[in-house]
Amino acid sequence: MLTRTKLIVLIAGIVICALVPPVAGATGEDFYISLFARIMVFAIAAVSLDLILGFGGMISFGHAAYLGLGAYAVGILSFYGINDGFLQFFVAIAGSALVALIIGAICLRTRGIYFIMITLALTQMLYFLGISLDEYGGDDGLNTDRSEFFAWFDLYEEVNLYYLILVFLILCVFIMHRVINSRFGMVVRGCHANEDRMQAIGFPTFRYKLTAFVISGTMCGIAGALLANLTEFVTPEFMHWFRSGEIMIMVLVGGMGSLFGPAFGAAIYLLFEEWVPDLMEAVATGTGENWHFIFGPLLVILVLFAKQGLWGLVPDRGRRDG
Amino acid sequence: MADPILRVEGLNKSFGGVVATQNLDFEVEQGEIHAVIGPNGAGKTTFVAQLSGMLKPDSGRIVFDGDDVTELSAPARSHAGLARSFQITSVFRNFTALQNVALSIQAHSGHSFRMWKPAATDAALNDPALDILKQVGLGNRAGIVAANLAHGEQRQLEIAMALATRPKMLLLDEPTAGMGPEDTQRITEFLAGLKGTYSMLLIEHDMDTVFALADRITVLVYGQAIATGTPVEIRANDEVRAAYLGEEEVDIA
Numbered sequence: 387m388l389t390r391t392k393l394i395v396l397i398a399g400i401v402i403c404a405l406v407p408p409v410a411g412a413t414g415e416d417f418y419i420s421l422f423a424r425i426m427v428f429a430i431a432a433v434s435l436d437l438i439l440g441f442g443g444m445i446s447f448g449h450a451a452y453l454g455l456g457a458y459a460v461g462i463l464s465f466y467g468i469n470d471g472f473l474q475f476f477v478a479i480a481g482s483a484l485v486a487l488i489i490g491a492i493c494l495r496t497r498g499i500y501f502i503m504i505t506l507a508l509t510q511m512l513y514f515l516g517i518s519l520d521e522y523g524g525d526d527g528l529n530t531d532r533s534e535f536f537a538w539f540d541l542y543e544e545v546n547l548y549y550l551i552l553v554f555l556i557l558c559v560f561i562m563h564r565v566i567n568s569r570f571g572m573v574v575r576g577c578h579a580n581e582d583r584m585q586a587i588g589f590p591t592f593r594y595k596l597t598a599f600v601i602s603g604t605m606c607g608i609a610g611a612l613l614a615n616l617t618e619f620v621t622p623e624f625m626h627w628f629r630s631g632e633i634m635i636m637v638l639v640g641g642m643g644s645l646f647g648p649a650f651g652a653a654i655y656l657l658f659e660e661w662v663p664d665l666m667e668a669v670a671t672g673t674g675e676n677w678h679f680i681f682g683p684l685l686v687i688l689v690l691f692a693k694q695g696l697w698g699l700v701p702d703r704g705r706r707d708g
Numbered sequence: 709m710a711d712p713i714l715r716v717e718g719l720n721k722s723f724g725g726v727v728a729t730q731n732l733d734f735e736v737e738q739g740e741i742h743a744v745i746g747p748n749g750a751g752k753t754t755f756v757a758q759l760s761g762m763l764k765p766d767s768g769r770i771v772f773d774g775d776d777v778t779e780l781s782a783p784a785r786s787h788a789g790l791a792r793s794f795q796i797t798s799v800f801r802n803f804t805a806l807q808n809v810a811l812s813i814q815a816h817s818g819h820s821f822r823m824w825k826p827a828a829t830d831a832a833l834n835d836p837a838l839d840i841l842k843q844v845g846l847g848n849r850a851g852i853v854a855a856n857l858a859h860g861e862q863r864q865l866e867i868a869m870a871l872a873t874r875p876k877m878l879l880l881d882e883p884t885a886g887m888g889p890e891d892t893q894r895i896t897e898f899l900a901g902l903k904g905t906y907s908m909l910l911i912e913h914d915m916d917t918v919f920a921l922a923d924r925i926t927v928l929v930y931g932q933a934i935a936t937g938t939p940v941e942i943r944a945n946d947e948v949r950a951a952y953l954g955e956e957e958v959d960i961a
Contacts, residue, residue, distance in 0.1 A: 565824075567826045569814055569822040570823045572807070572814065579800045585782040586783075586786060586792045587815045587872075588815035
C-alpha cells in the first residue's frame with residue numbers, strides 16, 4: 387500500500403530519529419535529544435489516535451486521557467517506590483485499556499457531535515480527578531523516577547531512554563500497519579465509510595469499534611508512560627482537553643487515515659512550537675508566546691487545501707487508479 | 709404448499725404523526741419474486757428497513773424462514789439469510805469493487821478479530837468475491853475503486869455485495885434506481901436469471917422491470933397494502949389504477 391516515494395520518506399524519518407543522539411552529542415546540542423524524544427512520544431499518541439479518528443471515523447476529543455493514565459501509572463507507582471518498568475508499563479497498559487473499554491462502551495452508543503462531546507466530557511472528568519488527588523500532588527503534579535527495566539539499561543542515560551522510545555514508536559507503527567490492513571482493520575474502515583451498510587452485510591459493528599477504541603487508548607497509554615519517564619514529572623495537564631486537541635491537530639496536519647502521516651504531524655507541530663516562537667522573538671520581542679497566531683491560519687489553510695494532510699502531499703509514484 | 713419464506717403480520721410504524729407502515733400483512737413464497745410498488749412516500753423503503761432490521765417496528769411480527777426475527781438486529785438478520793441492497797447506492801466508495809464484495813464474504817466467514825494477516829491478499833476472501841463479481845458482470849472491474857465505477861456498475865456492485873452474504877432471500881430496494889434504459893434492461897435480465905435461486909422482495913419504480921420479473925405484486929399507498937395479486941390482476945385492479953397507476957403516464961397494458 388506504500389508507494390516508493392512514501393517509503394523513502396518513512397525510512398528517512400526513522401533514520402533521522404536514529405541519528406539524532408550521535409549528531410546532537412557530537413555538536414553539543416543535547417537539547418535535541420529530549421526534543422526528538424518528546425516528538426516520538428507524541429508520534430505514538432497521534433498514530434494511536436489515527437486508528438479511531440482517521441480509519442474508524444470516531445472523533446474522540448479525549449485522547450489525552452490515556453496519555454495521562456499511562457503517565458500516572460508510572461508516577462503513582464514510583465511515588466510508592468515501585469520503579470520496576472515492567473510492572474509500571476503493565477499497569478499503564480492494563481489501566482488505559484480498562485478505562486478505554488469503559489469510556490468506549492459509553493461513548494460508542496452515540497454518533498457524531500454527541501460522541502465528540504461525551505469523549506470530551508469524560509476526559510475532563512479524569513482531568514479534574516487528577517487535580518483533586520492531593521495525595522499525588524493535585525494541581526502541582528508529581529515528580530517521578532524513571533522506570534527500571536534492566537540493571538544494564540539505565541534510563542537516566544538520556545540516550546537509552548531515547549532509543550527505548552524509538553523502539554516503541556517503530557513497534558507501534560508496525561503493529562498499527564498490520565492491524566489496519568487486516569480483516570479487523572477492514573471492518574473498522576468500513577464502519578467509517580458506512581456503518582449502516584456494514585450492519586446490513588452482517589457485521590455487529592459495535593464490538594469492532596469498541597475493540598479499536600481500546601487498542602487506540604492502550605497505545606496512547608504507552609505513550610503516556612514514556613512521557614512520564616521523559617519529563618520525570620506527571621501532571622493533570624497531560625489530560626487537559628487542550629492536550630487532546632493538540633494530538634488531534636498532529637493527526638490533521640500529518641493526514642488523517644494515513645497512519646504514518648500523524649507521526650510526521652507530531653514532529654511538525656512540536657518543531658513549530660519550538661522554533662517559531664524564537665523566530666517571532668527575533669522579529670519583535672514579546673510576541674513569541676503568541677505562536678498559535680501563526681499556526682492557526684496555517685492549519686486552516688492546510689485543512690482546506692490539503693484534506694489528506696502533509697502525508698497526502700508526498701507525491702505518489704505508480705499509484706493505482708483512485 | 710411450503711411455508712412462505714417471509715411472513716409479515718400486522719406491521720405498524722409511524723414517525724411522530726406520520727404513518728409509514730399501517731397494519732401491513734405480507735408474504736413472500738419460497739423462490740418467489742414479490743414486487744412492492746407504490747407512489748413516492750408510500751413507505752416502501754421504511755418497510756424494507758424494518759425487514760432488514762435497521763428500523764424497529766412499533767408493533768407486528770416478522771417471521772423469516774420459520775423464525776421470528778422481529779427482535780433481531782440488522783447483522784443478525786444478515787446471518788439468518790436476509791440480504792438487503794440499498795436504494796441510494798451505499799457501496800464503500802474508497803474500496804475497490806473486489807474489496808467491497810470481499811467485505812461481505814468476510815462478514816460471513818467467522819469473526820473478524822483477526823488483526824495480523826493482510827486482508828487484501830487473503831485468497832479465502834478474494835476468490836469467492838471475484839466469482840461473484842464475475843457473476844454480476846463486473847469481473848474485469850475488480851481492481852477499480854468503487855467511486856470510479858459508472859453508476860450502473862455501482863448498482864451491480866450493490867447487488868453483488870448482497871449476493872456475497874449467501875442469502876436465502878434478497879430485499880432489493882430499487883435496484884435500477886437512476887439507471888438508463890440499457891442498464892435497467894441488463895439488471896432486469898440478471899435478476900431474472902437469479903429467479904428460483906433466491907426468493908426476492910423487489911421494490912421498483914420501473915414498471916417494465918416489475919412486470920417482467922414479479923410473480924406477485926403488492927401495491928402500497930400511505931403505508932397500507934391496497935392490493936396484492938399477480939401482475940395480470942394488478943393491471944386489472946381499478947382501485948390500483950385510481951390510487952397509483954391511473955393518473956400517471958405509466959403504460960401498464
